[in-house]
Amino acid sequence: MNLRSPLLPAVLTVTALCLAACESSFDARLSADPIDNLQRVTLPLEGLAVQTSDGQSRSLRLDDPVDVDLLLFDLDNPYLLIANAELAEGSYRSVQLLVDADGAELQRLDGGLFPIDLAASTPFADVAFSVDEDSSVAIDLALDLRLSLSQRTDDRYRLAPVLRAVPAGDGAEVRGVVGGGLLNDASCALGAAVYLFEGLDVEPDERDGAGVEPVATAAVRNDPFNAVPAYRLGVLAEGPYTLALTCDGELEDGLDVADPEINFIARYNLELLRTEQRVFNLPP
Template identity: 30%
Template sequence: MAQHGEQRCGELHDPGQRQQQQYPHDHGGAQADRARPRLLMLGQTAGQDRNEDDVVDTQDNLKRGQGDQRKQDIDFEQSGHGRPIRLAGAPVYGSLDRVNRPFRPDPSWCFAGYQVAPYNACAEGSPASAPRLHHPDRINGMTYRLLQRAAPLALLSLLLVACEGELQIRLTDAPIDDATAVNVRFTGVELLTEAGTAETYDFDEVRTINLLDLQGGRTVTLVSDDDVPGGTYSGIRLLIDAPSTGSESTITFSDGSEFPLVLSSAAGGSRSVSGSFTVEEDERLALTVDFDLRRSILEPTGTATAYRLAPRLRLVNDADVGTLTGRVAAAYLTDPDCDNGDDNSVGNTIYVFSGRNATVSDMDNAVDDAITFGAVELDDTSGEYSYTVGFLPAGNYTVALTCQGRLDDPVTQETIAFTSTTNVSIESGRTQTVDFD
């Protein structure tokens, strides 16, 4: 939030922090006058005499420069003398002999001793009655050529207040059964604007990420506190390198077989995830994209050998999420009705449904599907089964356990058994424990 005296997004901005100091290379004039900022007004009639009454004091309105201003000097004419005219903080030297014609840029602006400022910050009155071009000291004039050269530079040196904030984007993953690696190549991300355009952030080089490494609340950073234009966005698009032919994105199964992954829009898959978020000026926003592999990997069709990648994504604000974790008794996973492999380790899954006492069901691409999933994993050291589901927005949920998760196809409807269900409330920034004993 901009404080009193600070400039806001969209206003003119002098990039340096300004405080009072004496002009360098001053020639004449009282010491007190040299320490006070004066205005350079537009519209001075050629050859008009100037007196001290014409000078408007803007000490309350304008911020002064600091540091060694000599480093910013722009020497237009080595033969010029006199005090520099400062255009947007940069001293401009030139000959100060006479003016052959009036200089009349846009009268809604005036040049201040250290900074270009809006007209209404410089003097009262309408643009039609704009004060004349004036220098802090008595100056007989400037060459028209000098002003022609100085004005464009001054305009270029005008900077809008940086309407930017910092954005971090991380990637996490909901689990999939039977696979040992899902390597997806990412080339960048796009921020989707409400106007239908996109801000694109390409990676320096293609990043291959094994999404299975991102289960249980683990993440990888895609965008690390980058400065992005402030404003409200409608979503994020992941730039994925998985073409229909020659794809280097792959999936590897527990038997060692490996197949290419190709992008597909089947089953509602999209590289984009909707979700409005606002990047505030000078503030940091952290987001996480949940790449739900359980619903994103589709089997080949026809004679094709490539598996289809139809991304199902979920976008959350890290400030609004909590974590669900817990233990699972082995008895739930060794029941004769389980279909979880010879070692009871495949397909043990936590389904998380929105709301309390929700109807639990398999995945079938319906609106009441589980919003995310967690894998039940064996800790070889403790011998206990446990799970973690991260990045759940604060709210109420129904949590269900099944040992038949690998039977659940993301598109078709199956009947799978849930061995236990319970309700849970998630709070932002907190971890909630739910054990299945």
Template identity: 30%
Template structure:
């Protein structure tokens, strides 16, 4: 696992569409505190060159007691596109907090409309990236989680940019409506594989329309595009061409252990998360994810 360790700050998850909050295992010992590690990763979006989000603090709400405020000494800007697959960046690294159940986290972001504190770069041009009401309310996760007494809770927050980034109809600022997964690293594995060059040539009119693998929870799922209705993919992974072989590689990280359906598409770039698109999803197959391991599934003729 690739990890980039940052300042001793706290980043977490929030809001909105896909969230699975998991408790860490107890370390025992009668302590009234535990430690929390939180990192971020990303399921990417096609065509974007950078997606930079700036965080400036987090509030945690214990089930019993007042909110605990964490304000960063300096705002932290993270390019989420550098954190695909199993790569992640730690925003909180073993910080001591009161043990016990928590009701919610609120992630504070600097993402105002018309201001490039957070931004997206497309085709060499930078556009403001804003979170509606984000400056006032932040991004709130209302699902609970637990910090074990005397132990450590280690989470990864997956920003699914394919679902989160929305292009305006009027050509103005882009906006971020976060679709996030919060997963307990102790219960996750990864998925990786190859899409062979001859498979792409045989299946796709062009390799330039967004080659991607969509991952759905459960076996035997009939795959559908990203549109906010079931079955929506849990996550997705871009297939990137390797110079030495000409084949394409993909990696989807931090999947809770269990059975999933995977499918390949040639035109992910045209998949609008706010519309029911005619996205061809090819050769669905079941894969099994095991804790601490990387499963492999290839798309080949």
């Protein structure tokens, strides 16, 4: 593993971006949606790019890339990527995660170590916020690793980030248990997963670069407190969604259009409100 810089100085170097006299500050916290079959996903993070409402891009870069194992940082324990950074006054509409193309790697549960190549283009994630002279602004980010990573045929992986962003404190969350009647197929012991799509009555599909694309996914896992199958999704903007369940979730391979087709066995409409902590159980 490349240990170019420990985690703590990341906060300190970004803090140095803010002039002593500035009164506004900008923070960003990053969590990762977990992925099965991996024990480590290390990305050299460089910071963020932000896009103004009129389309101008501005970068908030760390002094040096910081190697971060994203599997250590989840919804309950996000990574402080940007702290007390100075950001020009104005209105902003989106953010982009900046990743160094050199040194990204992952380790599978079987011990195999593989390099990660960065996709040629990294999209911006929509999030609206404003900065003025005296403001203190923070945003929450979530990177869906199941949708972002795809395995290539040459024993390498590719990262095409699927990032969500909301103003800190505004994000919604949905979680629930999955009824045994939906999981009676033996394949669901390995591949049960939920997919979330923007809009109601969406016909679900895996991420394949065409048509409707999921905005978030989560494996169905046994809840550690009551040992029943459950799921959890967070860092979600308010609005209407379609939630779909599949038993083929282990087949998800990011933007690899050659991966086997994922079939969905149930779908549900739901509306999420700002800051809502929604319990949405999938019936048997």
